Amino acid sequence: MSARDSILSRIRDGLRGVEAPPLPAPDPVPGGPGELAAFRALAESVGVEFHDTLASALGDARSVAVSDAPEVAAAVDRLAAADGGAGGRSFFDGWSDRAALLEADAGITTAQYGVAETGTLLLIGDDERHRLVSLLPPLHVALLRRDRILPTLGAALAALRREDPAAMSRVTTFVTGPSRTADIELQLVLGVHGPRALRVVLTDPPAAANP
Amino acid sequence: MIHGLKAREFDRLSREALGDDIQRGAIGKATDLIRGRRGAAVARLPEWEELRERARAVKAHTLARLDHYLLQFVERAEAAGVVVHWASDATDATEIITGLVAEAGERPIVKAKSMVTEEIGLNHALEARGLRPVETDLGEWIQQLAGEPPSHIIVPAIHKTQAQIARLFAEQLGSAEDASAEELTAIARRILRQEFADAAIGISGVNFAVAETGSFLLLENEGNIRLTTSLPRLHLAVMGIEKLVPRLSDLEVFLRLLPRSGTGQHLTSYQSIFTGPAPGRGAAPRRGRGGGPGGAPPPARRHRRRALVGDELRRSSLQCIRCGACLNVCPVYRQIGGHAYGWVYPGPIGAVLTPQLAGIHEAKALPLASSLGGACEEGCPVKIALPEVLRDLGREAGEAQGEAPGGEGFGCGRWAWFMRTPRRYRWALRLARLGFPLGKRLGPFRRWAEQRELPRPAARSFRDQWKERSR
Structure with missing residues (x-):
């Protein structure tokens, strides 16, 4: 008998005659957007900084990795135009150059959603190549549209779910604050493996196209 | 043969641990801190009790239909491109994994913290083949450097002081003898970054698996799980079969309970949800047998999980989500630490799981290592009836020892154990003071206590008062 068959048959033997208690009905998922102010307060409570401009969020970072999101490219272009140059910064495709990414000062991505309940960013891997750009540099700058705030974790899970599992994003990462550890006498230290700082720039939805 | 199992030596190990004042101090301080943070986080959530009940009900339902949900999970995961291997015991699991590692060319391995890989003795099995799996969770890495197993489910090096870690x-x-936590963490980041950059294989556990989508979820704070599952080309996820929930929406209640119970956070820094192998892993086939990139979770069934499935009370042990809350409130754990329990799981959940997974003959003393206080059950986010399972196991242990079935032998045996040395007696008094209000309602003395008005233990013992006055 294969391991699969022997495992299943022993479970079935054990459960013979067992009446399963009912599965609780799912909680209703709140409709409508989440509150931006709540999102911001929760995120700030775990050390996320909010900046009005990309230039301010990048601070003195020189070598900056970017994801493949068009919004990121557009924001970097605007920054370069406004500064009359990139302000001495160099930008590169973080997802195609791992060696450079390991040395970068900062990585810029978008977040597909924010979650008001917890101050969490949702990075949906099939929508953007931001997995390593958001993880390897010591500073992660995330662009988040103001109109993309979900109220609860339940609403976030509902937004990810697809009838056909093969249509689900292969990786989704929930990010709530910078990388942290408390493994030495419970002392909080930031940036143990991932970014030491997480900065969010809120952006406006693109203006509706003229009819 | 279970790697590292020393639960038979509980008596000696706990006696030794009681003599280690530094360890007792470190654990007391840390568990006090976590309890405070957990209490504050729970107080901010008025629906806490409803969440516990929902989580319990989801787990109880899933475990009672485990065969159905396990098959559904595997079918959907395979449809999403995951290669699933079935392991019927620990040996089977380590052989499958070492086989996959060999197929991948025995390249460098990084590991994310995973209790099930501790259960199956995976590092030991890999090292026996000359491989060097590197633990990347800071606490686990400290323990690996020290050549010790973890001593707490959430904080692996909880028993060590900063000064000990610096040494x-x-x-x-070769770092400074007086390095700060910040400096020690920076050293770990630098060294482990290189390990991540070189690694070809990443091994992780699984916190929750979703039957309806074939997805699985991992929670963490450090980012080492994200690195372990993204930088290497091959991701091996080792999963116990009890990790299932039926629906994606069921994750919500556990995301709200687990971080608050474990560390008092409203959410840990990172959760990763995987549905099939990650994108962008080059040209290798996505469904190659083990050789393809991405997740290949072998549902590694350890030892006797199947034996637990049949009995309702015992089955509830499989509801555990590994948050560590029962350790932090356990007066016994606080005194003796994790290693004294002689296997992977310490504290009340260890006293419940070790005798069941390894066999009662291997761990007869563990069910007795309880204060009867019931704090563990109150702290458990999925409402496992820990004291009741312990009493049940205590009876089994007594019978295995040739005692007549029934509570008294069990209780008296425990009493004798406490009375054997002055230190234990003092400890028992301390426990009695802590556990008194609950011990009357729970614990093996309940039936006896129902008929009687118990004397309340003095707030301060005669011994203590005597010591103070004679100073």
Whole structure:
């Protein structure tokens, strides 16, 4: 008998005659957007900084990795135009150059959603190549549209779910604050493996196209 | 043969641990801190009790239909491109994994913290083949440097002080003897970054698996799980079959309970949800047998999980989500620490799981290592009836020892154990003071206590008062 068959048959033997208690009905998922102010307060409570401009969020970072999101490219272009140059910064495709990414000062991505309940960013891997750009540099700058705030974790899970599992994003990462550890006498230290700082720039939805 | 199992030596190990004042101090301080943070986080959530009940009900339902949900999970995961291997015991699991590692060319391995890989003795099995799996969770890495297993489910090096860790790093890595937590963490980041950059294989556990989508979820704070599952080309996820929930929406209640119970956070820094192998892993086939990139979770069934499935009370042990809350409130754990329990799981959940997974003959003393206080059950986010399972196991242990079935032998045996040395007696008094209000309602003395008005233990013992006055 294969391991699969022997495992299943022993479970079935054990459960013979067992009446399963009912599965609780799912909680209703709140409709409508989440509150931006709540999102911001929760995120700030775990050390996320909010900046009005990309230039301010990048601070003195020189070598900056970017994801493949068009919004990121557009924001970097605007920054370069406004500064009359990139302000001495160099930008590169973080997802195609791992060696450079390991040395970068900062990585810029978008977040597909924010979650008001917890101050969490949702990075949906099939929508953007931001997995390593958001993880390897010591500073992660995330662009988040103001109109993309979900109220609860339940609403976030509902937004990810697809009838056909093969249509689900292969990786989704929930990010709530910078990388942290408390493994030495419970002392909080930031940036143990991932970014030491997480900065969010809120952006406006693109203006509706003229009819 | 279970790697590292020393639960038979509980008596000696706990006696030794009681003599280690530094360890007792470190654990007391840390568990006090976590309990405070957990209490504050729970107080901010008025629906806490409803969440516990929902989580319990979801787990109880899933475990009672485990065969159905396990098959559904595997079918959907395979449809999403995951290669699933079935392991019927620990040996089977380590052989499958070492086989996959060999197929991948025995390249460098990084590991994320995973209790099930501790259960199956995976590092030991890999090292026996000359491989060097590197633990990347800071606490686990400290323990690996020290050559010790973890002593707490959430905080693996909870029993060590910063000064001890600084000395360990100084000996092993040549760093300063008086390095701060910040400096020690920076050293770990630098060294482990290189390990991540070189690694070809990443091994992780699984916190929750979703039957309806074939997805699985991992929670963490450090980012080492994200690195372990993204940088290497091959991701091996080792999963116990009890990790299932039916629906994606069921994750919500556990995301709200687990971080608050474990560390008092409203959410840990990172959760990763995987549905099939990650994108962008080059040209290798996505469904190659083990050789393809991405997740290949072998549902590694350890030892006797199947034996637990049949009995309702015992089955509830499989509801555990590994948050560590029962350790932090357990007066016994606080005194003796994790290693004394002689296997992977310490504290009340260890006293419940070890005798069941390894066999009662291997761990007869563990069910007795309870204060009867019931704090563990109150702290458990999925409402496992820990004291009741312990009493049940205590009876089994008594019978295995040839005692007549029934509570008294069990209780008296425990009493005798406490009375054997002055230190234990003092400890028992301390426990009695802590556990008194609950011990009357729970614990093996309940039936006896129902008929009687118990004397309340003095707030301060005669011994203590005597010591103070004679100073």
